[in-house]
Amino acid sequence: MYLRCCILAFGLASSLVHGAPTSGNHYEVQKRFVLGGPGGWDYLTVDSKMHRLMISRSDRVLVMDLRDGRLVATIPDTQGIHGIALAPALGEGFTSNGRANSVTVFDLVTLETKATIDVEGRNPDALLYDPASRHLYAFNGASEDISVIDPQGRRVIANIPAGGKPEFAATDAAGRIFYNIQDKSQLGVIDSSTNSRIATWDLPNCEAPTGLALDSAHHRLFSVCGNGLLVVTDAASGRHVAERPIGNGPDAATFDQKRRLVFSSNGKDGTLTVIHEDDPDHFRVVATVPTEKSARTMALDPRTHRIYLVAAEFGMAPEPTDAEPHPRPPVLDNTFTVLVVGG
DSSP states (O other), rough: OOOHHHHHHHHHHHEEEEEIIOOOOGEEEEEEEEOOOOOOOEEEEEETTTTTEEEETTTTEEEETTTTTTTTEEEOOOTTTTEEEETTTTEEEEEEETTTTEEEEEEEOOOEEEEEEEEEEEEEEEEETTTTTTTEEEEETTTTTEEEEEETEEEEEEEEEOOEEEEEEEEEEEEEEEEETTTTTEEEEEEEETTTTEEEETTOOOSSSEEEEEEETEEEEEEETTTTTEEEEEETTOOOEEEEEOOSSEEEEEEETTTTTTEEEEEETTEEEEEEEETTTEEEEEEEEEETTTTTOEOOOOOTTTTEEEEEOOOOOOOOOSSSSSSSOOTTTTOEEEEEEEO
């Protein structure tokens, strides 16, 4: 009896220590900060040390204070910006500028622009700093290749064929870089010591993969797919591990290492799917959090475990022209909003 009581007590204590942080059903939108302004958006990045959220916004970076939602700065002249990467060891941040085919270098403290680097590829999209090699990787969507940049020398040092249209990327910080290949439903693997693609893995049942996250401790990759699935892949072997349902219109994925939670931001139906990693081979959906339609990209603050998304309302799209055959609808005034999700 005493032993059973001790076991029960231990189990209760364990659930209090481990269960609460992983119970994704407690997540909800806690705050909204209206920033307003024109233009679309893409990647979001959190700088926990400086308490900043960085938002790619058409031709600039909006920098918001995480503590009060105040817009503290704008980094200008980033034409067609997609990705934002941070290199704290260098004291620098970087943006991928799709229309300019360049990377902007800025100071992480002052936020002042320091340099511009031509990527030698077309439409750089995802952008990744790899601590193992101390190199920057720009994933070029139009030219279907990857520019490897020496950020200290301010130059491209290698070019890697991507094998298709590259999307989001992740690094294990130990010599391997992974990226989704959107038009082939595949994952590419790069050896950052040789700057070569060393593997290409199929993503079964995954259509048009975009967002990618990594559990580096358990070697698991999480790809969000356009057909409403999250696919889990073994990062060591490429083995298909599992798949779980998510919402419609996913774009980004992120993983909270401490809470062992995977998140998918789903812009079409305005939801955030929360999936718990029970163990490296078993996953379960624990929550579907209402957000807002168009909230398709996100960033995690690992210090506070909060998720940041952005959303807006749109007007009517303008008539197509030869120069703009597929014009996008404009963002309505005073509707561009940062959503803060916590639990």
